[in-house]
Amino acid sequence: MQIPAINGSGSEIVHKQLAYAKKLGIPVRLRVYVERIIRDEDGRVKGLQVREGYRFPNAQSGKVKSIKAKKAVILCHGGFGADVNYRMKHDPKLTDKFDTTNQPGATSELWREASRIGGNLIQADWIQCGPWNSPEEKGMGVALYFAQGAAATQGIWIDCATGKRFVNELANRKIRADAVITNNNKGHTCIALADQTAVDLTIQKSRPGILDKQLERKVVHKFATLEDLAKQYNVPMDALQATIADYNKHQAEGTPDEMGRKIYKGAQAIGTGPWYCSILSPKVHHCMGGLETNSKGQVIDVSSDKPIPGLYAAGESTGGVHGAVRLGSCAVLDCLANGRIAGRKAAQEQNWS
Ligand SMILES: Cc1cc2nc3c(=O)[nH]c(=O)nc-3n(C[C@H](O)[C@H](O)[C@H](O)COP(=O)(O)OP(=O)(O)OC[C@H]3O[C@@H](n4cnc5c(N)ncnc54)[C@H](O)[C@@H]3O)c2cc1C
Incomplete structure (x- = not known):
């Protein structure tokens, strides 16, 4: 395999x-589906x-084998x-109705199996949706870089039915996703908006x-005038102009706006x-809950x-690490830090056999 620099x-x-695992001579087994924890x-x-030789998503594919763990098993099934x-x-x-940013193999079999053998599952209903995704593309996509990177920081998010803002565009992911979902449930479209x-x-x-x-993929749309944009999404123009005027007032004063x-x-x-x-259309993004682990x-x-x-266990298969709403960029850190701890401690176990 050619690895880019x-x-x-x-x-x-x-x-x-x-590369490091290869150097240490640690085998990596692909297409191996874990069916049972013994x-x-x-x-x-x-x-x-x-x-072994499993083909997603056929649960009956591959050859059944048992693997003995001399010291321990570390679960990291995401x-x-x-x-x-x-x-x-x-x-x-x-x-x-909700798409997901996750790959299709982000499934529950090992969540069920770990529960079956007695693992304590905590906070599994704390499932984070990304608030910035677009329904006009599959998965994570690219529109979020506009909705978050441009509109949430230096533009506005608006409810098209009212022409008003409906949330602090820099609030945590749960607050924002819930606000969009609430509007969507009323049949209201929400958009992220920014100027040149x-x-x-x-x-x-x-x-x-x-x-x-983003423009090429038609997930971000460009309009010559604000009127054109308002017409496309049935946004009341007067209300939209008032919303922008209010933002500009706070920008000029340097004061926090009505959403904080x-x-x-x-x-x-x-x-x-x-x-x-x-x-805007939230997509299922991250499971904060999972197996309870100690330090x-x-x-x-x-x-x-x-x-x-x-x-x-380590990574997204564990619970209680991030609270109810994980902060962006902290998941990989959790995986790496707690993965290293779990790996080191497992390696220190006595061989039981
Ligand atoms: C689109 C996207 C962008 C993200 N961006 C960021 C970011 O910028 N910063 C950040 O910190 N976090 C980010 N995250 C979150 C972060 O990537 C994940 O939380 C992290 O990768 C989880 O790692 P993991 O090793 O615990 O699980 P995963 O990476 O999900 O790996 C688990 C693996 O186990 C496999 N598996 C599941 N069940 C079985 C089974 N029974 N047998 C065999 N294999 C099984 C799964 O198919 C998967 O390959 C992002 C997530 C997504 C989806």
Whole structure:
């Protein structure tokens, strides 16, 4: 496999980890589906039942094998954001109407299996939706870089039915996603809006080329005048102008606006066309809940509140790390820090056999 020198995504971290694992002679097994966690009568986790040669999503594919864990098993099966049935058990509003930013394999089998063998599942209904996504593209997409990077910082988010802002565009993800969902449930479309100045001061600088891509994919839309934009989305023009005037008043005074948003450093008055917007539609993004672990990464037993011998967990499969709303950029840090702790502690276990 040709590994590029450097890239700006999370795969850069994984490439480095893979190279190091190779150096240490640690095998990486692909297409191996973990079907069962083997917990013995003495309470210890002693291995896994897997399907080698598994083909997603066929649960019957591959050859069943057992793998003995001499010291311990570390679970790191991620979240279940793509599993509509399971996520609806925890948060019934997250029906199949909601797309997800997750890959299709973000499913629940190991969440169920870890529960079955006694792992204590906590806060599983704390499922975060990304507030900035667009329904005009699948998955995470690219519109969010406009909605968050330009409109939330130096523009506004508005409810098209009223022409008014409805949330602090820099509030946490839950507050913003809930506000959009509330409006959507009333049949109201919400859009992120920014003018040319805002776009020039933000994404044109921080992500050169992204605006062209967003326009090309028709997930960010460009209008010569504010009237054209308002007409397209049935926004009452008077109310929209009043909303912008109010923003500009606070921008000029440097005072927080009615939603409590502080004026972003360097932000200018809104008013220079052309105008840009993207439609907002929250997508299921991150599972804050998961297996309860202690500071060593050991999984806690639901019946005893004590660690399950031989079982560790890290990353999105664990719960209680991020509270109700995880902060952007902190998930990978959680995975790396707690993954290292769990790995180190598991390696220090005595060989039980
Ligand atoms: C689009 C997107 C952008 C993000 N951007 C950021 C960011 O900028 N910064 C940040 O900190 N976080 C970000 N996150 C969150 C972060 O990427 C995840 O929380 C993190 O990758 C989780 O890592 P993990 O190793 O715990 O799980 P995952 O990376 O989800 O890996 C778990 C793996 O286990 C596999 N698996 C599941 N069940 C089984 C089974 N039974 N048998 C075998 N394999 C199984 C899954 O298919 C998956 O490959 C982003 C998430 C998404 C979706």
